[in-house]
Amino acid sequence: MNLKLLVLLLVLPFMASEAHFNISTVYIKVQTGITNGHKFFSNIGRSLSSAKESFNNLRKEGNFFGVLKQKAQDNALQALQEICSADTNREAREVLEVDRFNFVLMTPCQNHTYSLGDPQNFWTSSAFDRKKKTVILVTGWLTKANNGQLPILECISDAYLCRNDVNFVFLDTAFYMVTFYDWAALNTVKIGTDVGKRISALKNIIPSNSIHIVGHSLGAHIAGVAARTYTERTGEKIGRITGLDPAQPCFNKGGSLKGVAKGDAQYVDIIHTNPGVLGLMESIGDSDFYPNGLNPIPKGCHSSVCAHGRAWEYYAESVYPGNEGSFLSTKCSSDESFQAKDCSGNQIPMGFAEKSLDTIGNYYLDVNEVAPFGRDHNYKEMSCATC
Secondary structure (H helix, E strand, C coil): CCHHHHHHHHHHHHHHCCCCCCHHHHHHHHHHHHHHHHHHHHHHHHHHHHHHHHHHHHHHHCCHHHHHHHHHHHHHHHHHHHHHHHHHCCCCCCCCCHHHCEEEEECCCCEEEEECCCCHHHHCCCCCCCCCEEEEEECCCCCCCCCCCCHHHHHHHHHHHHHCCEEEEEEECCCCCCCCHHHHHHHHHHHHHHHHHHHHHHHHCCCHHHEEEEEECHHHHHHHHHHHHHHHHHCCCCCEEEEECCECCCCCCCCCCCCCCCCCCCEEEEECCCECCCECCCCCCCEEEEECCCCCCCCCCCCHHHHHHHHHHHHHHHHCCCCCCCCEEEECCCHHHHHCCCCCCCEEECCCCCCCHHHCEEEEECCCCCCCCCCCCCCCCCCCCCC
16 A cells, blocks of 8 residues: 555544644645655554564474564554654644643542633632542543543542542643654643643742642653743742653753753652653653562553553552552662562552652562552442532
8 A cells, every 4th residue: 555645544633623624734644644654654564673583492492482573562662652753842833722721620529621722710719619629630642532432531530529629620732642652752841831820820829839730641651741831930849740650752961852850840759661662661760660660561450551541450458548558668779679678768658658758769560460459458348529
């Protein structure tokens, strides 16, 4: 099949699903896709060539398919990184319409939706409780809320609404995360900047330290940009950022895109569940947590996609009342020490529980293969908040 036609077929479903249809944007995406496609298939070719050369040795080792899968994955990630490098070295050409973003304030009784273009209606709403802390959830690539039918949103919102002690807000990024990955990565800067500008108005309504942004994958990097923008405009830092397996592709060290990092908020905690593949491996927060250590595939998972999602599953489990200490972790100097059971540092809970700045460092823990994942699970059946 002609490469232009192939790329066009991949692009049009995303574009045609929206109310606006900008042919110039489609053309740009097609041209970008053609360039990216050549790079991708070139890397796949190298992967196959490498696999062919290694076939006899791998067959003798008895693990041909496992190693081939890893080689294909490594080359695909390399190709994606090359595409990201090419794209991030030039100015983004897609115009984001902030009016299409929404803050969704979720309560046990109903959800209240407010346009990011006019957030004043949000902060002054009777549904927004100024006495409570505010938690903003930002999701990642290929996520778009459809009447709330989004697994990560359902899972985390259910946990917070059971507590009913915060203003729980979901950032609906419209279709801007449902596009080519490299374009979505570029969009994190604009989305984060716009969010930071809008929430800066909260400084006059609630204390900065009562704002907590929780972001998964690319959403973690949006959280970082939003928090930095908030600081630029107010001179203060938000209270906390929790990064749930922040995305690695396009955000490697030395890249032009700056991701979430220590210093973006008063406290930054990171949960790594697919380190070195879809998620970052290096410690980037005040406290970094490694369930299962540096193993990129945690117990109970058989793919990187599953592993990448475990971060928000673990976090949601820790949010339920009485379950805040279900993931006790130990400060450790290295993964090798963790695997050798040679860690003697302080223990702190991973996830929801409030932490202090004296918990800075890398923490390791074991988890269960299936829910409940926390080995210190103490959740008791209880009546969650209702209307």
